[in-house]
Amino acid sequence: MNPQTIKVACSNCNLRELCMPIGLNAQDLDLIDRMVAVRRKVKRGATLFRNGETFTSLYAIRTGFFKTSIASEDGRDQVTGFQMAGEVIGLDGIVNDQHTCDAVALEDAEVCVMPFDEIESLSREVNALQRHMHKIMSREIVREHGVMLLLGSMRAEERLAAFLLNLVQRLHARGFSQSELILRMTREEIGSYLGLKLETVSRTFSKFVEDGTVEVKQRHVRIVDTEALRRIVNPQTSL
Amino acid sequence: MNPQTIKVACSNCNLRELCMPIGLNAQDLDLIDRMVAVRRKVKRGATLFRNGETFTSLYAIRTGFFKTSIASEDGRDQVTGFQMAGEVIGLDGIVNDQHTCDAVALEDAEVCVMPFDEIESLSREVNALQRHMHKIMSREIVREHGVMLLLGSMRAEERLAAFLLNLVQRLHARGFSQSELILRMTREEIGSYLGLKLETVSRTFSKFVEDGTVEVKQRHVRIVDTEALRRIVNPQTSL
DNA sequence: CGCCGCATTGACGTTCGTCAAGTCTAGTGG
């Protein structure tokens, strides 16, 4: 067997409720186990897939942290998202049978490989899986609407506050702290995602530190005043 | 019968190739005809659905022009897209069974109502429909990636040029002119979509007119030099 | 004919980008 691939089972995966439909019976779960037959390890800095590559599978992140980004023809690039354990990446590839963005691991990672044609045939049999797929794609569309709002109408402080709150909320849902987090990405990658230059990201962090809202030591961030961050994101609401 | 609802058939709709899968046999087409049993008229300025409303159906636009927008808690709003005949709206509602944006008709419109539970059950039988649904959702995700690139890294002229090229390309695919178009939205709505203020949109139009790239008379736009617009969007490529 | 919403244009201010210098940290090798 390829050393990069290992047999696994969703049925005893503790991330099941994050990436798989809930309330499956034993028989359906067994079918899904067989579909997700392979895992793949991705080293920090390596790509899981690249723009232009043929699309075959979706990937559920088991461990690790990814960024996805697209490049315009003249070389600018835009980080379109940061993904963590339990999230699914690769949905962009469905429409034209090839990926339209790059997925890069920001720390050593492991993903479950889910061949898309098997997902399609299985979701014709298992209603919960079909529904789940639709929800995952719809959730991504809604998430991107939120990013459009952020990029289209927020100022630097608001963008960074929203970013931190979103990250810590997702980490908390995975059992991590509500107030402390380690950034897996550089200031430049944060800036790309938020439509800011890295210097502006850095300055805005410094501003938050001055205000006593967060403590920052390189990539270690402690949120001291969550409410203050919320007020930054939603100025009017605080009145 | 409700006067707002009319019986129709996909099988003789000239937009079929835009909103439905291609290569269906007569039997499958008949099943889909029965699913899309109802049309609905939406007057200019009226909403097709609103943020918070229960999600029941997707809508294929038969005639007319829509915008979708989301509002942040403190009142800012962001136009997330403009949709024209043959495009499908409502995908945002799937994930939580309620709509998360508003869809407003920018001119008198007519949509085909496609109840989502019927789409789901039918796409278990008709593979082409299942595949089509997946592609539509993936296409929307990829489109939004492009908007993120625009909002995150482009300057005002680049944004407006990209916007005009995208609009005219979609109109051309529907049999309209490659060079002339009528904007169905205000400068403010364009600005909201592009992350600019309406004055900046107006000034940028004026700049294009000065340069002889486009002619603008209110909402009537004629693109004089398509290549110039392309060069604005992709500066490096022109070298 | 006059009103109203939309659009244009100008003057000015703010935010963020650019450029540059300097600091910190982790990793490497002597």
Next chain:
DNA sequence: CCACTAGACTTGACGAACGTCAATGCGGCG
């Protein structure tokens, strides 16, 4: 163990792009 280095980060000075505010123009509709 410590010096060295490369990459990431911080900070400052300055300028450009875009936002804000305000006045005016235009066109459609009652």
